[in-house]
Amino acid sequence: MALTGIDIFKQLPKTNCGDCGVPTCLAFAMKIAAGQAELAGCPHLSEDAASALSEASAPPIRAVTIGVGEDAVKVGGELVLYRHEKTFFNPCVFAAVIDDGMDAATIDGLLKQTNESRFVRVEQDLKAGLVGVKSLSGDTAKFTALIEKVKAATTQPMVLMCGDPAAIEAGLKAAGETSPLIYAATADNYEAMAALALEHKAPLAVCGTGDLDALVELVKKIMAAGVKDIVLDPGTRNPKDTLERLVYIRRAALNKKVKELGFPTIVFPNEETEDKMMEAVYAGLYVGKYGSVIMLSDLNAARALPLYVLRQNIYTDPQRPMQVKPGIYPIGNPTADSPVLITSNFSLTYFIVSGEVEGSRVPAWLCVMDTEGLSVMTSWAAGKFVPEKIVPFIKGVGIEEKVKHRKLVIPGYLATMSGELEDELEGWNVEVGPREAADIPPFLKSWAS
Amino acid sequence: MEVKETYNGKIREATIGLGDTAVTVGGETSLPLYMFEGTAPNKPVIALEVYDTKPEDWPEAAVAPYADVLDDPVKWALKCQDEYKADMICLNLASTNPSTGDRTGADIAPIVKAVSDAIKIPLIVYGTANADKDAEVMPKAAEACQGKRALIGPVEEENYKTVAAAALGFDHLAAPHSPIDVNIAKQLNILITQLGLAPERVIIDPTTGALGYGLEYCYSVMERLRLAAMTQNDSMTQMPMINQIGREVWKAKEVKTPEADEPAWGDAETRGVLWEALTATALIMAGSNILVMRHPKAVELTRQFVAALTG
Ligand code: B12
Ligand code: SF4
Numbered sequence: 001m002a003l004t005g006i007d008i009f010k011q012l013p014k015t016n017c018g019d020c021g022v023p024t025c026l027a028f029a030m031k032i033a034a035g036q037a038e039l040a041g042c043p044h045l046s047e048d049a050a051s052a053l054s055e056a057s058a059p060p061i062r063a064v065t066i067g068v069g070e071d072a073v074k075v076g077g078e079l080v081l082y083r084h085e086k087t088f089f090n091p092c093v094f095a096a097v098i099d100d101g102m103d104a105a106t107i108d109g110l111l112k113q114t115n116e117s118r119f120v121r122v123e124q125d126l127k128a129g130l131v132g133v134k135s136l137s138g139d140t141a142k143f144t145a146l147i148e149k150v151k152a153a154t155t156q157p158m159v160l161m162c163g164d165p166a167a168i169e170a171g172l173k174a175a176g177e178t179s180p181l182i183y184a185a186t187a188d189n190y191e192a193m194a195a196l197a198l199e200h201k202a203p204l205a206v207c208g209t210g211d212l213d214a215l216v217e218l219v220k221k222i223m224a225a226g227v228k229d230i231v232l233d234p235g236t237r238n239p240k241d242t243l244e245r246l247v248y249i250r251r252a253a254l255n256k257k258v259k260e261l262g263f264p265t266i267v268f269p270n271e272e273t274e275d276k277m278m279e280a281v282y283a284g285l286y287v288g289k290y291g292s293v294i295m296l297s298d299l300n301a302a303r304a305l306p307l308y309v310l311r312q313n314i315y316t317d318p319q320r321p322m323q324v325k326p327g328i329y330p331i332g333n334p335t336a337d338s339p340v341l342i343t344s345n346f347s348l349t350y351f352i353v354s355g356e357v358e359g360s361r362v363p364a365w366l367c368v369m370d371t372e373g374l375s376v377m378t379s380w381a382a383g384k385f386v387p388e389k390i391v392p393f394i395k396g397v398g399i400e401e402k403v404k405h406r407k408l409v410i411p412g413y414l415a416t417m418s419g420e421l422e423d424e425l426e427g428w429n430v431e432v433g434p435r436e437a438a439d440i441p442p443f444l445k446s447w448a449s
Numbered sequence: 450m451e452v453k454e455t456y457n458g459k460i461r462e463a464t465i466g467l468g469d470t471a472v473t474v475g476g477e478t479s480l481p482l483y484m485f486e487g488t489a490p491n492k493p494v495i496a497l498e499v500y501d502t503k504p505e506d507w508p509e510a511a512v513a514p515y516a517d518v519l520d521d522p523v524k525w526a527l528k529c530q531d532e533y534k535a536d537m538i539c540l541n542l543a544s545t546n547p548s549t550g551d552r553t554g555a556d557i558a559p560i561v562k563a564v565s566d567a568i569k570i571p572l573i574v575y576g577t578a579n580a581d582k583d584a585e586v587m588p589k590a591a592e593a594c595q596g597k598r599a600l601i602g603p604v605e606e607e608n609y610k611t612v613a614a615a616a617l618g619f620d621h622l623a624a625p626h627s628p629i630d631v632n633i634a635k636q637l638n639i640l641i642t643q644l645g646l647a648p649e650r651v652i653i654d655p656t657t658g659a660l661g662y663g664l665e666y667c668y669s670v671m672e673r674l675r676l677a678a679m680t681q682n683d684s685m686t687q688m689p690m691i692n693q694i695g696r697e698v699w700k701a702k703e704v705k706t707p708e709a710d711e712p713a714w715g716d717a718e719t720r721g722v723l724w725e726a727l728t729a730t731a732l733i734m735a736g737s738n739i740l741v742m743r744h745p746k747a748v749e750l751t752r753q754f755v756a757a758l759t760g
Contacts (some may be wrong), residue, residue, distance in 0.1 A: 082676070084669040119713070121661070210452040240758050244485040251452045258450075277723060277746075281754050284727045288668070288734050302715030305703060306660060306723045310731065313665040352702065375663070381628070415548060429603070438702050 003057045005033040015204060022317050027358070032057075033277060061241075061253050061262045064203050064229045066130060066181045066293075067157025073129045075231070075292035077360045081250060087317040087387035092292050093129025094283070094301045094307065095159055097270060100146045101136040103164040108147070111153040113299040117309060122322060122351045123220055127156075128299055130181070134161035143167050144174040151175060159205075159266075159293070160184030161181050166194035172200045181205055181293065183266070184233055187218055194225040203229035205266050205293075210235045212248055212261070219260035228264045231293060237271050243361075246290040264292030264389045276300070282305055321373030322347035328397055329354060332363035339447050340399055341409040341440075342390065342434065344371040344379050352437045360441035362448045365402060370391045376411045387421040394425060409433040409447070453486045454479075458682040460738075462491065463649050463689050465622055466539045466571025466596050472536055474652075474738040475689035480675055481736045482758050492732050492755050495748050496537035496573055496741045498695045499530035500551075501560050502544040507703045510718040511695075514745050521593045522560055523567045524613065525690065529572050535590030537600075539573040540564050541696070546577040563592035572599040572707055574743070575693070578609035578626065580680075588615035595619045600739075602626060603654050604693070606637055613641040616650070626654040629670045631677065635685040642685075651688045652739065659697035660728045667692075671735035679694030697755045698725040718746075726750040 009029035016024045020041045022031060027448055039045065039053055044163035046183050063077030073093050080086045098110045102370035103383050110132075117376060119126045133150050135143040139234060151174070160171045177200070184207035204227050208215035212234065219230060234245035245267055252258040269282035279302045283294050289436050316322065327352035331354060343353045345368045355379040369390065371379035379385035394400075394408065406428045410418060412435030422430040434443050462476040472494055479487020503520040508533050510543025514533070518525040522540065529535040538703065544550030576583035576592045583603070588611060591601050601616040609625065616623035625641055627634035634653055642648050658667040670689060675704050677683040698704055704721040706714065714720060725747035729740045733755065742748050 009745065013675075082669070083665070084673055114714075131720055150500075216450070238757070239754075240484065240760070243482060243758065245644075247483065248450055248452045252450060256452060275749055277719075277726070278753055280723055281726055281730050281750050282757075284730055284759075285734065285754075288731055300715060301713060301715075301720075302719035303723055305714055305720060306727050308660040309703070310727050311662075314668070314731075315663050318665065318669055436702075437702060438705060 003053070005030040005278045007056070008053060011045075011053050013046075015044065017044065031124070031425060059262075060257060061250075061264065062229070064264050066093075066159075066203055067181065068177070068179050069366065070156075071155045071157060072179070073157060079254070081254060081288060082412060083314060084318050088315045090292075091311050091315040092287055092294055092296050094299070095128060095130035095132040095156075096296050097132035097134050097159075098146065098150065099134040100139070100142040100163075107149070110298060111150065111415070113301075113304075114154050114156055115389055117299040117301065117326040119305055121312065122347050126305075126312060128296075128304070129156065130159055130293065130306075131156045131182075132159045132161055133171075134294055134415050135164070135167050136199050138164065138167070140164075140167045140170045147171050147174040151178070157181070159295075163189060164178045165189050165196060167302055168193065169196055172196060172202060177201070179203065181231060181266075183207070183381060185218070185222060187214075190218060190222055191225070194222050194227050197227050197229075198225070198239050198375060203231060205233055206235040208235035210241060210245070212245060212252075216258065219263075224261065231266050232261065232263050233266045237268060239269070239272055239285055242267055242272070243285060243289055246286070249288045251316065265290060266293040266295065267291040268295045269330075270295050270297040276303065284305055284310050288314055293339040295365070301347055324350045324375035326370040326393075326397075327370050328399055328402070329366040329368055330355045330363075331366055332361065334363040334365050334402075336402065336404040338362075338403065339409060339444060340367060340405075340407065341365070342367045342369060342394070343411060344369060344376050344385055346371065346375045346379075349375050353440070356437045356440040357444065360444040361416050363446040364444060367394065369396060377413050380414055380417070387417060389426045390421060391424050394428070403422060407431055409443075411435070412439075453617060454483075456480075456679040456708070458687060460678060460689060460700060461687050463622060463652055465573070465598060465600050470569045471598070475594040480736055481678055484759055487622045489759055491738075493738050493740060494536035494758050495746065496539040496739055496759075497533060497535035497541050497745075498541055498659060498741055498743050499525045499529060499564065500541050500543050501557055504543070507699060508717065508721065509707065510721045511699050511743055513718075523563050526564045526568050530568050532663050532743045535570060535748075537571045537573055537739070538564065538568055539575060539690040539693075541575050542586060542590060543577060545582055547579060547582050552580075553657045554586040555585065556594040558589045561590045561593035565597050566601065572597055573602070573624075573691075573739075574599055575602050575624075575741075576612075578605065578685050580605045581669040584608040584611040587612045588618075591615040591619040591621055594621070598622065600624055600652055601690070602652075604637070604641060606633065606640075608748055609637065609641050613644055613646055617644060622652060624654045626656065629656045629666050631670060631673050631686070634670075634674060635683070638685040638688065647674065648684070648688065652685075653688045653690045654693070655690055657692040657694055657697050657732070659694070659701050659729075660724050660731070661703060662697065662701055664728060664731060666734045668731055671732065671737065675736040689738035690736055691741065692729075692737045693741045694725060694728050694732065695741060698728050699743055722746045722750070726754075730754045
């Protein structure tokens with residue numbers, strides 16, 4: 001894991017020549033340790049030292065990029081077992097699997113879902129991330145035709161799925177230089193698959209048999225062949241066994257520094273059940289417990305949306321609530337007669353509330369108070385969304401210059417403080433709004449009339 | 450591959466109800482669902498929600514399974530028991546909320562008694578988390594189901610002396626409720642066990658946030674409580690946990706919005722059911738033992754998940 005400045009310093013030439021841009025080797029070492037400089041910055045580093053350092057400073061789980069350009073996705077790179085210890089960094093990705101045995105309508109449907117399965121929530125763009133393209137027929141021409149079709153239809157990076165290196169080779173050519181994930185190397189085909197991965201600069205999935213020791217041996221050979229970007233399939237196809245393997249893989253990489261298991265994973269809830277609802281539930285298991293690439297049978301919106309939101313939750317940085325800038329947010333060209341509402345600056349709260357105000361089509365002023373990123377009730381309970389704080393905020397934020405009336409709508413959950421607030425907020429009437437933001441539109445419509 | 454952990458802690462077992470239909474939860478000797486390095490003699494169980502008055506703000510998909518019983522808590526509870534095979538019933542005394550019904554303990558005691566007498570499976574009775582009001586209501590509720598060894602909650606820091614004492618006095622269990630905070634959870638457990646309630650009579654309510662509405666905080670605090678229980682053998686974190694899932698999930702916008710209003714979100718029932726099932730299964734992964742749920746289809750998915758992972 002992360003090396004200290006001293007560990008790094010020990011390997012440097014200690015000549016303090018300054019060619020790296022800082023005056024001393026020690027200062028340079030400290031910069032590297034802080035992530036502000038790269039080893040390559042020292043031109044005098046011996047080869048041995050360079051390889052020792054880059055190996056020792058490599059993250060315990062490699063971050064692997066699939067695809068190229070704007071839609072490339074990065075998975076892995078995780079540093080902890082439990083999100084509260086730091087955070088989970090690179091959100092897992094989902095992929096619907098399209099195979100060459102499907103009829104044209106099914107294929108078109110899945111491609112349409114792959115492109116349209118996008119939701120914006122709390123300002124984040126939620127989408128699947130990848131698309132699986134699988135050869136069922138064993139017919140190389142059919143496989144490459146499908147790959148060409150997918151490539152033309154979507155910019156999402158592909159997972160090329162076939163056990164036959166010849167078909168994968170044709171597939172990689174059809175895919176162009178798009179760095180798709182190759183699925184998969186096995187004990188039988190790994191030499192050819194590793195060569196293809198190197199030649200086409202594509203990451204390579206390695207499929208085990210459920211036995212992790214055997215998987216380590218196989219990965220060792222593939223690493224020896226020079227492949228660096230690897231994704232691990234433990235090879236199990238039921239959630240109980242898969243969970244066990246994923247936990248072991250993550251622990252082995254983080255706690256035991258088993259290099260061969262220090263890679264992102266690929267899992268197949270679509271092959272673990274026939275029932276699409278259960279498939280989604282198992283996918284949810286892997287969102288929390290160490291799945292990186294999660295294969296699905298489709299991206300039906302009613303199942304994809306909850307899964308994407310679960311991923312958003314699990315991969316949120318627990319040490320830093322997402323927040324928006326406090327201030328006045330005009331929504332829909334409000335005037336001096338438009339309603340004034342107040343809310344907290346927790347991103348989730350802000351986006352839910354502003355979305356509903358916008359949806360109401362009633363122009364309004366939304367005053368967002370600095371509650372240090374806490375939700376309405378949490379900040380109220382923490383003493384940050386209380387009359388003593390609201391009064392100076394409303395008096396100072398400039399809303400009194402923007403509207404002629406003096407009516408402030410507060411969240412319904414804070415009804416208990418309305419009397420106190422009205423007493424302290426001179427010149428203003430306090431109106432209790434609905435509790436749930438979803439009820440804001442009818443409320444604003446009747447307010448305006 | 451030698452990466453198995455050994456744990457020095459264990460979750461206590463707690464039994465709700467009496468006789469044949471009593472339900473025991475807890476007892477696990479590893480992190481949740483880590484069957485490969487411990488045992489879990491009792492699986493997570495599901496309580497179905499029943500309300501003391503007809504709910505007015507439920508979306509269509511949640512109303513449908515109960516449309517014929519929503520205004521009769523006894524029939525409702527029996528339907529959950531007989532048709533949907535609930536492990537327990539959670540009777541929510543929503544009408545005692547001062548800002549909605551404001552009914553008194555005396556008003557709801559007959560309902561509690563009627564439901565508890567009608568069902569065979571164990572009972573959970575929940576107030577509205579308004580500390581003052583619960584202090585008045587919950588002792589009456591506890592008295593009304595005396596002799597059933599029910600689970601009484603939520604017990605708050607501000608009212609544990611009355612609510613936990615009522616659970617103790619009428620021979621029930623108690624669910625101390627802490628706002629997503631390990632230290633408050635422990636502190637409250639210390640306080641109520643000092644009152645004389647055995648630790649085996651305590652079920653932690655760590656506060657539930659629905660998927661998309663604070664789930665991640667809840668997930669992490671539960672994970673931390675479980676890690677403390679297992680690796681630090683911290684006695685005051687070794688109680689089973691309960692989550693109020695139905696109530697939180699079915700008010701979420703993504704669950705309530707009909708497909709007609711948001712065609713891009715897909716079928717509303719599927720979405721709602723999965724929202725609830727994913728909230729439930731994520732919280733099982735974090736250590737939940739009792740899941741209070743609403744939609745029978747979400748219950749079914751959660752059961753299958755538990756069976757697949759612990760069977
Ligand atoms: C996640 C959470 C936390 C997280 C914080 C997350 C965050 N960034 O805010 C953490 C773990 C840090 C936390 C801490 C605490 N929490 Co807390 N927390 C929750 C939880 C589970 C969800 C909150 C949430 O994110 N809701 C989602 C957002 C979107 O809701 P919202 O902001 O209220 O907005 C909705 C409505 O209010 C409305 N709305 C919003 N603005 C407006 C404006 C207008 C005009 C209108 C009309 C409507 C409207 O629209 C939104 C959607 O409908 C709730 C319980 C629950 N299930 O709700 C408890 C809860 C809010 N917490 C509570 C408490 C007590 C605390 C603590 C004080 C505990 C403690 N003693 O340490 C601390 C305080 C923090 C601190 N010390 O700084 C209590 C509050 C009790 C009360 N009623 O006073 C709650 C209700 C739990 C409980 N029942 O005990 N908490
Ligand atoms: S360039 Fe290398 S040798 Fe020179 S000061 Fe920097 S770290 Fe030291």
